[in-house]
Amino acid sequence: MALSLINILIFPGFLFLSTLALAFEYVDRKLCARMQNRVGPPWYQPIADFIKLMSKETVIPTEANPSIFKSIPIFALAATASAFLYIPIWGQRSLYPFDCDLLVVLYFLTVPTLTFFLAGWFSSSLYAEIGSIRAMTQLFAYEVPLYMALLGPALLAGSWSISAITAFYHQNPLLSLLNLPGLCVAIIAAQGKLERAPFDIPDAETEIVGGTFTEYSGRYLGLFRMAVDSEMVALAALISAIFFPALLPANPVLGLLVFLIKVLVVVFILAVIKTAFARFRIDQMVTFCWKILAPVSLLQIVIDIIAKGVILS
Amino acid sequence: MKGTGKMIPLMLRMLVKKPDTILYPAQKAHVEEHFRGALKFDQALCIGCKLCMRVCPSAAIEIERVSETEKVFQAYVRMDRCIFCGQCVDTCPKKALENTENFELASTDKESLRKAI
């Protein structure tokens, strides 16, 4: 009992995730800055931002519903933290694997977007509302390709459990090469899910000021930022668990190291994408998701089904 | 050739290059020669003609006689008003005024910006 409490709260649960989230926010920002030929923030920046926000006054707009306004960020954070518990970190197994945990993780990872929507909707600000509508529209666009891209590998592995999928590809590392199209789709869709450029449409600063979070300040803004960062880590972990299952040493410390390196690689790719493109318009984004991402992920499923047939025969 | 991701090669190259940032304030700022910064006044040269006061577009400079007996003058500049145009410097017949390269004038106290130079 005590052990699982530690597991949930400290390692690899909440505290570990938060630390990772802040660390990777730094990595992301620094990479982005360096790619733009500037120095970028110092290493402690995300921590300072977080502490400062936590200690700042919180203004709640008079028109907003205070209890909803306050509880939404906590939901967002709790959902990502729970999702993280089901993703394998230092080995082939996550902490609490069960049969369909892939689906559960995906649901958990949808929650933050829903909370962003609610946050925008309930803060009764013009900008925030537009931001939340955009967030919702975007959700419908990238969610399907993302699911399909992840379900392909799962089909091939014949399990809905992330741990089982990881184990399967660990035994057949070459098979994971088949999942390359899915990997691309997953990374791009993750970018959309994290609302980062070029899909930062819901909080396009030059168009709608702060987007969904326009009215949030202080502590609750800090929690939201933390939720977004942990979502990034969770997604990166999920992608690396499913798509890069090779090299899983039995030693937990080494395993953790390998895990960190993999997440770093995913974050690096995410940072490059963020830096390299102009923001899409919402209509362009939707078209892109349906015309390009969805067919590619469909292709992924077809590939996996065929591969499965070949293996079985 | 139309395509996308055109800037990625440049970005990746930047990863290994030194940033273009100057490390001000740790490093000295980059100021070109003859930058028009804060004014400097040479009391010995001034003849008190007050031409500088007349031409100043924002009424930022004031010349006062500080001695009863001798022709000694003191210039007061309101840094919070001076636009560093250098017209007073150009106009002064005795070259008693000069622009320095000092631009670090920020202050948390407005009063301290109005001072004798």
Add this chain to the structure above:
Amino acid sequence: MLFDKAIHWARLKSPWIIHFNSGACNACDIEILAALTPKYDVERFGIQLKGSPRHADVLVCSGPVTMQQRERLITIYEQMAEPKFVIAVGTCACSAGVFNGCYCVEGGVDTAIPVNAYVPGCPVKPEAVIDGVVKLLKSIE
């Protein structure tokens, strides 16, 4: 106390700014923007430009206060969450500068809201903006 110390440290290390033009000639505005670009890169100090006053700690204000902008300036200031600071960037923002005496100009930023730091210059060099922020942070210390 350690806790207070940490908070104080975080405040100094993470000043997010919002920029407001209350009637400036654009020169100060572009110089403030230039301070974000690679050559000056104020993100080194944790400074980020925010669009929403709710997110910002420091209001960076340029230009003299015109009659039309006065109300807006006050609203923006009021929307910011405590603790908040104001930097008047440019001679205009300090005292209306060369526009002193124009009929639609009310004066410097301090005629509308309290100001914590003044940065003279017309326009201010981006380095001077940094200098202003650094001096403001020192004064908070």
Add this chain to the structure above:
Amino acid sequence: MEQANAIVARLEERFPALVGGANIANERRIFWSVPLTSLMDILRYCNDELSFTQLCTITGLDNGEMFEFLYHISRDDGIVLTLKVKTPRDGGVVPSVVPIYNGAIFYELELEGLLGVEVEGLPDDRQYPLPDNWPKGQYPLRKDWKPNAETPPLPNP
């Protein structure tokens, strides 16, 4: 110079009443005082026949006794013809040139806002460029206007 002379000649031919009013400042600048009543006819003629298709701006000024309005119109070869008309300071009315030069709205609003002259037929009555909270009936560009209790103080006149 030839171009400018030719333009002057054509205008004088068409509007004989104007003869002698032209002042050719240099090869590309012509100033011409014209009566208010014929302003619209001249503008229309210049636009249609002499290809002065661009209205640069309208300057309104108060010379102490009269209001003067200067219509600066230009052609593609760089020649600018300035037509000057005068109205009395009280109750002066000028016609709107928007029907001829569609882009004139802002210039005419400025005349109304800053000088307080009536522009007849201007399809717009908003306050420009003075702020919304500017006191009514104060026209800062008039020579006798001084900042007063209702407008911001002038710390440094």
Add this chain to the structure above:
Amino acid sequence: MAKMMIPLGPQHPALEEPESFSLLLDGERIAAATVALGYNHRGMEKACESRTYIQDIYLLERICGICSHSHSSSYVQAVEAIAGIEIPKRAAYLRTLIGELERVHSHLLWLGIAGHEIGFQTLFMFVWRDRELVMDLLERLTGNRVNYGMNTIGGVRRDIDSTQTEEVLKALDILEARTSYYIKVCTEEQSIIGRLAGVGKLPREDALRLGAVGPVLRASGVRRDMRKDDPYDAYSELDFNVITDDHADVLGRTVVRVFEIMESYKICRQVVRNMPDGPIAVKVPAKIPTGEAFSRYEAPRGEDIHYVRSNGTDRPERVKVRAPTLANLASITNMIEGGYLADVPIVIAAIDPCFSCTDRMIRVQDSRSGREDRYDWAGLRQYSIDWYKKRGVDLSQTKAAWKD
């Protein structure tokens, strides 16, 4: 049909000049459109009358910090014309040099802002990094990064020496290489083109009729450039091209600007190579004889106009300024009026070169029920397409143009 008032804006707190629009709706038609300008109205024209000619240079220079040299040049040209002064050749060349460097800085600035507005931070960062080269050059030549204070009545205030000439040439080489790279990026990067092409159409006839100026006009295919049509300073002796483009949309305006930068480099090279020797200013008495003059100057954003009238004293009787942005804005209201709400976003994109005001939202309020509808840019466009479809006009082609 109910009349509705729509405030459009509000102005963005983060960037550039503030302004906002409001539209009076009569059913679907716009009965009146209002650009609420004047947020920055400072009353400078009146202030000019109470200051001396010299003081006015510095005041007028500060109409705008982006084309400060344009305003002061235009003003001193007018005063010199009244006083009947011919400025020395060298002064004319120096003014041209600063004017062209200003154009480079302004266009690069615009390109960066455009990148920022379409969410392409990297383009913004790189362009502004290289813009610093121009800024350093200007600081070196004039003593300030913006508001150069280079002009005075009768000439210029600073000379340049041979080492500075060398530096200008060297910086131009670097800048030219970098600019060609940006031209490549802007004309080839699909994610940029997707955001710019087909947005904010302003056909040639409309641009002419509504008095648009500068790159907006030239992007609609009109060859009008004061440097050629009404040459001042040294332009009549220099060889350069007027860039035009037929896209008549935001992409066209981008193309015109980036290629104009290249022309500016060409002009700068000619200027420093052929700079004549001699004095840089002539003395002008403080009192200017009675007279009037009208001067035009091709600022980076278009034709800048100053009219000055003197009365024989050391203060002008009247100074009238018409900044280029005003001319472009005026055309916009005229385009909105009498049109349909559905057209508004497109029209606003056409407003100005830069997007700060374009990608905004619109709030529609029904004056009777008080009901509010909110649209963002994309939503309003969708609305406009549907609206036209209902009336039998198929805009899907236009839509295709937005998407490709």
